[in-house]
Amino acid sequence: MRQHVMELLRAGIAAAAPGPAVARAMPDLLAQPLAAGGCWHVVAVGKAARAMAAAALEALQGEPVAEVLVVTNACNDAALAGARVLQAGHPEPDEAGLAAATEIERLLSRAAARDRVLALISGGASAMLPAPAAGLSLSDLQEVNARLLRCGADILQTNLIRQQLDRLKGGGWLRLSQAPVHALILSDVPGDDLRVIASGPTAGPIGGPADAARVARDLGIWDNLPLSVRTVLARDQAMPDTGPDRNRLIGSNGQSIAAMVAAGAVKAGLALQGDVQLCAEGLVALALDAAPGMPLAFGGETTVRLQGRGMGGRNQELALRFAVEAERRGLGSGWIFAAMGSDGRDGPGEAAGGIVGPDSLDLMRAQGIDPEDALARNDSTPALAAADALIVTGATGTNVADLAVFLRRA
Incomplete structure (x- = not known):
């Protein structure tokens, strides 16, 4: 019985193999040629980032590729020929993740309008890429993350709050890049809401600061959040314009x-x-x-x-x-x-x-x-x-x- 049960679980995991999922999706992306003088910028983030990047590199042979950046957690961070692999903390955001977030911002900012960005996104990316919003520090994000983990917040509540406190979440990648961003996404979120997966770096935000503040109060953590965080969530901000999204779900629960x-x-x-x-x-x-x-x-x-x-x-x-x-x-x-x-x-x-x-x-x-x-x-x-x-x-x-x-x- 134990063997039978484990075989079924292994079948479920095999169906989510990121390499084959990326390989199946790449022909559609390559069907439309690059603009003259354009090139690909590849950034892969999350627990499946390395495998996704390896499959993308295989499919991009013969295409002009400017750079490939992989950000993932320990145990998944083996070297990959043709890519720069960075390790970042999970489930707690850390200094390595902060440095990786800065590298991603540089990559996105360097992409020209004639280029294309290939974003390979999988679960875990939200914690791995802390990019504190103005007025916040990494320690602020770490405190918020710890309180969300302890109070039993679900993934939607957690990522709604994270989005308001971070430059890269809630469509941040789209706002930074002049080049179109094409995202292949492996979902770790029940229901597969693209705004929630990895805190939606290539999708619109789940809600605004007032929504996040309400959720924090509902969870009973508002009074214990750092003052700097409460100040950011109390701002009267319009929902940011993220422009068009080009997201494709390639694997899910x-x-x-x-x-x-x-x-x-x-x-x-x-x-x-x-x-x-x-x-x-x-x-x-x-x-x-x-x-x-x-x-x-x-x-x-x-x-x-x-x-x-x-x-x-x-x-x-x-x-x-x-x-x-x-x-x-x-x-x-x-x-x-x-x-x-x-x-x-x-x-x-x-x-x-x-x-x-x-x-x-x-x-x-x-x-x-x-x-x-x-x-x-x-x-x-x-x-x-x-x-x-x-x-x-x-x-x-x-x-x-x-x-x-x-x-x-x-």
């Missing part, structure tokens, strides 16, 4: 779920969305009615409110909460549930997620770990490790949010 269904799973009605505990309860309710031998496939991204200082991630926490809820609801024996990040990383550790069954909680307790206490401290990693219930894959080179599978023995 939905496409990965479709691949899992093609491999034998059944698409379930509940997405991985919202509070992780409520999601776990909904998943167990579906599991109680699941047909034996028919895997259920799920995709999306839950939110976790950090109350402790333990080690874990949203998928590990979801797996542990599922096991606890399954025991409480009497799900019985002969089942397995797995949840993982499609990028191969779940939180700050090395695990990609968690895979649990009816014996997992007993194995934890046998080693002196109380699962409920571990959840109260957001300490799912050591609890799952005690039950041999961690999924460890290493970086997958892609990122289309999270995938999960439930299977009951036939």
Whole structure:
């Protein structure tokens, strides 16, 4: 059962392979020739940036290419011939990301009207490219990011606020470049809203400063934000004009779920969305009615409110909460549930997620770990490790949010 579930998850990840997705999209971009004297400027950002750039370089052989810049996180930052690869922090923005953002601004500003910019965008790019708006510092953005992570903000709320505080987000790339910007986008956002993916560098903003301020108040973090941030969000600003967008979605969580269904799973009605505990309860309710031998496939991204200082991630926490809820609801024996990040990383550790069954909680307790206490401290990693219930894959080179599978023995 464990092998079957992991095969389904691997099918979902394979469907989001960034290289083939870029390769399929490039002929359409190359069908229209460059203007006389023009050239390509390629910038790839996010967890899948290196693989996307490699495929683009292959397709651009014989084309005039001025420069290729790749910004990605550790584990995905191997050297790439013909490109400059920069590492940036994730999920916390850092000085390296600030320097990378400056390099992207220079690249975009150098592109002439006769040129074209090829933007290759994948999940994680928002945190990797901090470019503080006037009056703000990197430390301001880091404080905002930390509070958004702790309070359980969803990706739309998080990126709405980020957009108001940053020069490159919410269409910033379009405002900087004289050349047309053609974007190929790998979505890590449920619903695939292009304004939300990577905070919309090549799309319009989600909302304005007043919308961001309202969300910050709704989340209960407004009074704790730096004064400089509250000042920026209190400004009366018109929505910026980003001009025309040329965005194309080339991969998504939905496409990965479709691949899992093609491999034998059944698409379930509940997405991985919202509070992780409520999601776990909904998943167990579906599991109680699941047909034996028919895997259920799920995709999306839950939110976790950090109350402790333990080690874990949203998928590990979801797996542990599922096991606890399954025991409480009497799900019985002969089942397995797995949840993982499609990028191969779940939180700050090395695990990609968690895979649990009816014996997992007993194995934890046998080693002196109380699962409920571990959840109260957001300490799912050591609890799952005690039950041999961690999924460890290493970086997958892609990122289309999270995938999960439930299977009951036939």
